Amino acid sequence: MLSVEGVEKFYKKGGLFARDIQHVLKNISFSCGDGECLGIIGESGSGKSTLGRLLLGIEQPARGTIRFDGANVMDRGARSGRISAVFQDYTSSMNPFFRVEEVIKEPLRLRKIGHQAVQDKIDQLLHQVGLNSTYRKKYPHELSGGEAQRVSLARAVATEPKLIVLDEAISSLDGSVQIQVLDLLRSLRQLYNMSYIFITHDIQAAAYLCDSVLIIRDGQIEEMAKIEQLKNVQSAYAKKLLRMIMT
Numbered sequence: 001m002l003s004v005e006g007v008e009k010f011y012k013k014g015g016l017f018a019r020d021i022q023h024v025l026k027n028i029s030f031s032c033g034d035g036e037c038l039g040i041i042g043e044s045g046s047g048k049s050t051l052g053r054l055l056l057g058i059e060q061p062a063r064g065t066i067r068f069d070g071a072n073v074m075d076r077g078a079r080s081g082r083i084s085a086v087f088q089d090y091t092s093s094m095n096p097f098f099r100v101e102e103v104i105k106e107p108l109r110l111r112k113i114g115h116q117a118v119q120d121k122i123d124q125l126l127h128q129v130g131l132n133s134t135y136r137k138k139y140p141h142e143l144s145g146g147e148a149q150r151v152s153l154a155r156a157v158a159t160e161p162k163l164i165v166l167d168e169a170i171s172s173l174d175g176s177v178q179i180q181v182l183d184l185l186r187s188l189r190q191l192y193n194m195s196y197i198f199i200t201h202d203i204q205a206a207a208y209l210c211d212s213v214l215i216i217r218d219g220q221i222e223e224m225a226k227i228e229q230l231k232n233v234q235s236a237y238a239k240k241l242l243r244m245i246m247t
């Protein structure tokens, strides 16, 4: 289980030597149970990606703690292979000189798995994300956006993590491809019994995939709602976000 308690984050505004400090995350506390999918939604600049980086242990909170199954996510050993990430910018998150098979096997390099087992695993992962073995030899620039995000997902599940943080993972895909990837996310989650933190500005996509959503505004939690109770949200901001679906 992911447990976030009293997290605060500040950035210097306008570069390293600037004096102004921006309070980007304010007293963020929530939890995400095993196998649960929690959406984090909010407008641009509300702090969603910053929170995502803290959950992944890429950056450290100024105050508060983030624990996964009891261990601090800043402890690399504790999160290694158990938490993975998929970002919006799939082209830059893959090494352009790596073929698809190398991209997928990269997270497995620390595991003591024999050569043939790795090869079988690559084929199995490609199959699970709806790609055949001919994709093994392709380079990232030879893939469509949807195919590249499928490869990113294959890599993300390679170590059979318990949690994947998805930051705007479908946002740059076309509408119909978005639905395909959302469906793939649903089936992978069932297959591996994983939790998702699904960061998005798209409340509709969150409603399709998630069990509950955390609405974040200006670095603060505005509201948390179960998907089936989404229409009953209380705050004006949450209502505004919901109205944006209708239009």
Ligand SMILES: Nc1ncnc2c1ncn2[C@@H]1O[C@H](COP(=O)(O)OP(=O)(O)OP(=O)(O)O)[C@@H](O)[C@H]1O
Pocket (backbone or CB within 6 Å): 011, 012, 013, 024, 042, 043, 044, 045, 046, 047, 048, 049, 050, 051, 201
């Ligand atoms: N590394 C950084 N250094 C300084 N300021 C930052 C840094 N990262 C983010 N910020 C600032 O923190 C605020 C929150 O940014 P963040 O990217 O977390 O928001 P977001 O909700 O993910 O936005 P978007 O949906 O546009 O990606 C913004 O004002 C941003 O300019």
